[in-house]
Amino acid sequence: MIVVLQPTELIVLVRAINSLGKLGHEVYFECGTNDLKIKTVNATRSSFASVHFREVFFDKFSSPLPSGSLQRFKIPSSSCSNVFKLTSAMERFVLKCKMFLSSQDTVLTVQYFCKFGIVKTYNMSIIDCEQLEAVYSLEESANHLVISARLLGEIINNFRQSSEELTILLDSGECTFQNHTFQTGPSMITTQIPLNATEFDVYRVHSKCEVTFCQKELRVILSFCELISPMIRIYCDRPGKPIIFACTHEARLSARYVFATFPSDGSSLPNSQRSECSRRLSSSRTPVPLQHISTLSTGEK
Incomplete structure (x- = not known):
């Protein structure tokens, strides 16, 4: 070579x-x-x-x-x-x-x-x-979104980096980004950013779902995605199935990132210290099939 x-x-x-x-x-x-x-x-x-x-x-x-x-x-x-x-x-x-x-x-x-x-x-x-x-299939993903890489970066910057997990809620006409936490009480800060389907270049949601994954991993890839492409494609299905972020620069290069999501019963973990919650939540993620x-x-x- x-x-x-x-x-x-x-x-x-x-x-x-x-x-x-x-x-x-x-x-x-x-x-x-x-x-x-x-x-x-x-x-x-x-x-x-x-x-x-x-x-x-x-x-x-x-x-x-x-x-x-x-x-x-x-x-x-x-x-x-x-x-x-x-x-x-x-x-x-x-x-x-x-x-x-x-x-x-x-x-x-x-x-x-x-x-x-x-x-x-x-x-x-x-x-x-x-x-x-x-092991994943873009064609079998029930939901397909295309969003501006810059817009997605601006959305993520609204969340604290100390908030380890991010949840995306998909509905027929609206997509909501929110921080994920197990704690409840007056000291808890919940951030929600709803986006109308018209904010996306492509918004195909055939199955309403709520997927939670690691915010840190998304932050790592965003700067590179913005470098090579103005748009990011998102594919997801249901909790426990991977969420895929993809971008392409003409016919020269392409990138795909596959992140594990938490199963639907992840929210049933008991309340405790934040570090313990994160540890237990992390261990509950369904690994990406390799x-x-x-x-x-x-x-x-």
Whole structure:
């Protein structure tokens, strides 16, 4: 695998890797004959993320793999964050970036070609891994929304970051965002933001539902989604089934984020201290179903 990126595309790739690194402890790389996917899943399997870069995204893309094959490996997120670090120096001085596998495909080499003839080279050991896929179906989701990425960001900014969970209530003509809490009493602050269906570019709700998921995970992905697309697609079904956020930039790249939601009986947990509630609620989330395909680094899709 050999890829070359220009500065603008490099910043997008770095932002993508950084956002995945905030969700999971490892970043999975899957290189095909004409595309590159980076993925992650967190330790509790409550969130899965995948960013798909197609060949046209890169200035140069070369893969020695036969058609239909994949080259797969993973790298700790901490190592990725040290190499793919967005700084003012990168934006001002890096002219292009080259990535390739070297040393019998055991090391990922990243080279930054900078002004004044400076070349910075980083080598990261890679670990062979299985193909990681979340099991979900956009077509089978009962509800499909399309909303402005900027508007969604403004909505989320109305909620306290200390409020760990966010609930979306879908009705036939209105969608309501609200913070999720088990506590009751005069000290409890409830924030609700209702949106009319006309606020969405697409609002198809075939099944009324109420889904609750981690707000922190949504905050992590929003800045990257705003970078690549003005619109975000949302797919959901019912409590306990994953909620999916997706965005696309023309035919060059796309991103999908799959978050676990809490089962419908999650609200029955007893009142207690907030930390205890959050811990119990988190443990009640239905994990995102995952599929591990093959244990070899190269194989059929």
